[in-house]
Amino acid sequence: MIQTAALLMIVVSYVISEDYCYTEPHCDPYAWGDMFPSCHPLLEEHHSPINLDHHMARNESLYSLHLEGFDVIQAGHWTLENDGHSVILHVSGGMSVSGGGLPDVYHTIQLHFHWGGPATNGSEHTIDDRRYPMEMHIVNMKSIHPNVTTALGDPTGLAVLGFFIDVVYAENVHFGHISQKLSSVAYKGQTTKVKPFPLMSLLPKHNMSQYFRYYGSLTTPPCSQAVIWTLYQVPIYISWSQLAQFTSQIFSTEEDAEQVTPLQNNFRHIHPTFSRTVSMSKDAKWLSGAAGHIHRSAGSLLPLIIIILGVFISRL
Template structure:
């Protein structure tokens, strides 16, 4: 009888805790904070079959010769904007001057905004993972097709949005190119905090073009509600270096509920039969067991003397 009653009690507890509040990350959910971390309850599109992020298993990716280096236009352009703590991330608007094309993208896409996802004080926090490895933080530069006037319209097109994803790694020294952003974080700790950002360029935030030839490509969705499945994802292999202090600075921000803004990443979503492609420069990792077996066979160690 207890086995029958317990699931009912747990279900009731979930209903009491979850309420009908706004969506939230798993790091936020508690009975004192009634928010919806089951996103498909908040928006049915979040339960779709082509959701993001995913775990990229490199040995299962398919090499695609069409995935040539992307062409970046006006990424060196210096621009002024504002930086905002929107209650679940840090976001910066980008003038539509910067564009990407090539790399088997169907057309030219113009930059709209960039935002970040991170862990807790430099801990694991990226949305995408590579062979199960979660990086400390991930940058998303959001673009829409150049002939659209706004992101809402672009999201009605199944290929209307192209997002570039970049990982971060811990460096022994600070990345001074990020000083304008890191310094600004002190002034936008509270949700809806907003301030002018010193002049920057997109190029200063990402690797050099020579170091962006290795990437993965798949079709997915936005990683926040409404989770619209209209995104061509390009996830770059080479991470961006930041010092531990720089990474920890993001954990000083606050969610809308006033708690530390940490762990603002969506869990990995099922691939559901989708193919993940890789550029010719992307590295394919093999398991250590398979590598040892291959080496043993090559050295003649797999057969007894």
């Protein structure tokens, strides 16, 4: 009987660990603290994401990070997965991140995405309280740790590289390595193989010395405060159709569910910085008053275009 009860507790614990969402009141980010105590934002705790504004100090010691193996095609295969909360690309070994003020070498383990809906932006971090359409996170684990569980107990156990994603009309052929596979992982639990490609081809490689740095947490349960965040200033650009594949064609439910639910607005709310230092790298170009122009996507220009057209037509 005791063994049965113990087994039941393990099963229940596992089910609960999967039971979080983004849009339902009983399981959305504001309710995560009820299920995962470390997600409850207490005073002075270092939660993510945060808003980035011009109140940042430049750190002259923050140079470009060294991205080992990002510019070559790795051996083996990668796996793209829909886990019901995001689309995750699990990568093989051979890539690591170091330098740029990081305390160790960090091995790259996966990247994933956060996005909004057909008419809403969905980056996790914001700039002057405004969101980009999407955000990509490359997750790297400190080399001294045997697994992620151990790393989450270390305040600097993970180094996450964050990239804002903005929208233009031209297709991003390099991003196609991922977007062309999305139809195979439309539903929760689905996976597909991805042929490795140089990860650097996704990134703004000519602007990798321009970034923001702070210490924070995972933006998903268990919300462990174990992350060194590096957020790059220059975004990745993809097409409208590539964005729509995420906002309209990915589902948080299984394929055979009675009612399929689109996976949308999978971002956590903004948290206070409190006493944390948020730094700019040596080459970051942030200028006071320029934040309003830094991430105005084509979508955010639409209301302005409509107003201008209305004024023009009214004068005809």
